[in-house]
Amino acid sequence: MLTLLTYPSAFGLFSASPFCVKTALMLQHSGQVWQRSDMLDPRRMPHQKLPVLRTPERLIPDSDLIRDWLEQKGAEFDQGLSDVEKAQSRALVRMAEEHLYFHIVLDRWGNDEVWPILRETFFTGIPALIRKPASNAIRKSVLKGITSQGIGRFSLPERMDRVERDLEAISAHLWQSRFLLADQPTSADMSVGPMLAAMRATPADTPLTRRIKQDNLLNSYVDRMEQAIPIA
Incomplete structure (x- = not known):
């Protein structure tokens, strides 16, 4: 299963970070099976930032890189657009x-x-x-x-x-x-x-x-x- 490493929920939102929310939206839209794992200290992450997607093969940092990976797996976020x-x-x-x-x-x-x-x-x-x-x-x-x-x-x-x-x-x-x-x-x-x-x-x-x-x-x-x- 995919795991989204994210900042915790805050202020009534999925996460205090809009980038973590963006990534959760992409994961949900893609149809992938995933779970969240909250953390506050990302210093051991590849870019020392969140979100990070843990796949069976590796850690993928950055919401844009995660998008690229999801699209390689078949996700279409801009279907129908010119x-x-x-x-x-x-x-x-x-x-x-x-x-x-x-x-x-x-x-x-x-x-x-x-x-x-x-x-x-x-x-x-x-x-x-x-x-x-x-x-x-x-x-x-x-x-x-x-x-x-x-x-x-x-x-x-x-x-x-x-x-x-x-x-x-x-x-x-x-x-x-x-x-x-x-x-x-x-x-x-x-x-x-x-x-x-x-x-x-x-x-x-x-x-x-x-x-x-x-x-x-x-x-x-x-x-x-x-x-x-x-x-x-």
């Missing part, structure tokens, strides 16, 4: 995973209201006596990475303007069909849906969470994704 639509799908995936994702990270790790919740959710394996200093050091490292990536250099209004343009692009697709490129979920939905769900689920009232919760189109889309491919 070449142009598949290109659009790839662009939507990259927008979600290489831009929107970092806004989610900053919204969680850089927010002093959210941080105590994250510390008690993600770092329970650290002894209580040293949990605060150890987790604060990890937080500092994460925020340094976000600054190096670039998102952390923008003011909140600048960040929200950048997010808004992406959300408008997503909404333009959703006005045309039930899902981004078709009337059933495709690979783009398996990336974009979990990102929007993660934005909505952040355990504090932030401009980003409010933006999703107050948008009927995006809210209903997230709900449709959860109903279309149940994984919890």
Whole structure:
């Protein structure tokens, strides 16, 4: 049986990581028999990140590499799409995973209201006596990475303007069909849906969470994704 190594459930989602949720959606959609195995410390994993798929032969890191493996086994995530639509799908995936994702990270790790919740959710394996200093050091490292990536250099209004343009692009697709490129979920939905769900689920009232919760189109889309491919 295949085993998905994933971060645990959090904030009402299959996992706190939208990449782990994406991979679970792909596994469920593919028809493969699989199970989950939760972990908090991925340092021994091939890329020191999650998700990782354990197959009978090897460990496969990274959601895109897992997708490649599933497609080699016969999965079709973009069935019925034209070449142009598949290109659009790839662009939507990259927008979600290489831009929107970092806004989610900053919204969680850089927010002093959210941080105590994250510390008690993600770092329970650290002894209580040293949990605060150890987790604060990890937080500092994460925020340094976000600054190096670039998102952390923008003011909140600048960040929200950048997010808004992406959300408008997503909404333009959703006005045309039930899902981004078709009337059933495709690979783009398996990336974009979990990102929007993660934005909505952040355990504090932030401009980003409010933006999703107050948008009927995006809210209903997230709900449709959860109903279309149940994984919890």
